Amino acid sequence: MNEAKSSFVTTLIAQRGNVAASRARIDEAVARAEALEASLHAFTYRPGSYVEPDACAPLAGLPVGVKDLIDTADMPTAYGSPIWRGHRPLADAPVVAQLRELGALIFAKTVTTEFAWRQPGPTVNPWRHDHTPGGSSSGSAAAVGAGIVPLALGTQTVGSVIRPAAYCGVVGYKPSYGTISRAGVHALAASLDHIGFFARDVEVAALAHALFVARRPEVAESVTTWQAWFAPLAVPPRLGVVRTPFDDRLQDAQKTNFEASLAQLRAAGAQVSEIVFDADLAQIVDALQVILRVDAWRAMALEARDHRDELSAHMRALIDEGAAMPEARYQAALTLQAQLRARSTELLAGCDALVSVPATGAAPAGLDDTGDPTFCAPWSLLGVPAVTVPSGWTESGLPLGFQIVGAFDADLSTLRVASWIERIIGARRDLELPDRTEAAV
Known part of the structure; x- marks a missing residue:
């Protein structure tokens, strides 16, 4: 199809070995960063110049943002905290080293909330600067949403x-738990932490999956091999709609958009059914909160011992709650997690994927709170793959999303379903640079 031939990924693959094309990708990222970063505040550090990329590598010259929770030997890594200000790790995290080996350009370190918890950084939403970009991977989401980089690492x-x-109108992909090494990434909760990706579209997320999760670089050697590996679904998918005990939190715009998206998918041939999710979602979220608190208490032991006064009130409360948690309650939560993960295929109720909202609605106003993560929590506890695609816009110009969830270790099939859904309901927009907007007015 012409659409596939002209996609960002197939163009990237077709231009492999083209030095001018690699350089052009970097120049475009620099130009957009210089136009937008003064108001966006997506980055904690950006080099003044960039080394010429290896144009023959799979990700030749691809500018990538890296969350400031992830170690980079040549750039400061502060984990969103004044405790680690100016810290220079001795080595790259393995995921960063792999990016470099594949020819990607580490374009910048992106803002994270403090140790990936609730204390926000300065980043704003690229579509409305008086709204949060979400967290904790605030800068990565905003940098992709603003079109500065086509791919960014988050957690x-x-x-x-x-x-x-x-919130930022881009694709998010959380792989199955444990499929990417978390070495060199400051832990928040080791039993729950995932490395994930922000991407301009599902196909870019699928390329990240091929290289970092499946570890199949050969599929990106030619457009033909890529299109064979990430082939479209032969038939429309079977989708199970997950309703939750938390649905009373949903904004009207999110409800309306979700139902409209389901109608579009049905009209395009998808088998969309309301399923009874065979697990207690409230219990799942409670178990996640228990594990999170105990694991955070353990992960933050050094900072809590030596720098407690430099931690935010949010982090101190999390650590103290973890220290007070009964061990029996923690072990019960871990047992539930293991049982549910083992049942993940069964929980799909015969569907190819589950679908749900990714958030209560559009990004909340203000920068003091990064939003409610409850609608993502069950899938983080289970460690199953999850993808969100842009599905619409509010009247005030903020993006809305649509979440797709698969069985544990079924990441590729989940991405294929997400790609099909994106083609039907996709609502991605390109952010214009300020001078272009002014010229249009």
Whole structure:
């Protein structure tokens, strides 16, 4: 199809070995960053110049943002905290080293909330600067949403990839738990932490999956091999709609958009059914909160011992709640997590994927709170793959998203379903640079 031939990924693959094309991608990212960053505040550090990329590598010259929770040897990594200001890690995190080996350009470090918890950084939503971009991967979501980079690394413990991706109008992809090494990433909750991706579209997320999760670089050697590997679904998918005990939190715009999206998918041939999810979602969210608190108490032991006064009130409360948690309650939560993960295929109720909202609605106003992650929490506890795609816009110009969830370790099939859904309901927009907007007015 012409659409596939002209996609961002197939163009990237077709231009492999083209030095001018690699350089052009970097120049475009620099130009957009210089036009937008003064008001966006997506980055904690951006080099003044960039080394010429290896044009023959799979990700030749692809500008990538890296969350400031992830170690980079040549750039400061402060984990969103004044405790680590100016810290220079001795080595790249393995995921960063792999990016470099694949020819990607580490374009910048992106803002994170403090240790990936609730204390926000300065980043704003690219579509409305008086609204949050979400968290904790605030800068990565905003940098992709603003069109500065086509791919960025984030992390998710509860909802820190899927929710900000929905808020910023981009694709978010949280792989199955443990499929990407978290070495060199400051832990928040080791039993829950995932490395994930923000991408301009599902196909870019699928390329990240091929390289970092499936570890199949050969599928990106030619357009033909890529299109064979990430082939479209042969038939429309079977989708199970998940309703939750938390649906009373949904904004009207999110409800309306979700139902309209389901109607579009049905009209396009998808088998959309309301399922009874065979697990207690409230219990799942409670178990996640228990694990999060105990794991955070353990992960933050050094900072809590030596720098407690430099931690935010949010982080101190999280650590103290973890320290007070009964061990029996923690072990019960871990047992539930393991049982549910083992049943993840069964929980799909015969569907190819589950679908739900990714958030209560559009990004909340103000920058003091990064939003409610509850609608991502069950899938973070189970560690199953999750994807969100842009599905619409509010009257005030804020993006809305649509979440797709698969069985554990069924990431590729989940991405294929997400790609099909994106083609039907996709609502991605390109952010114009300020001078273009002014000229249009």
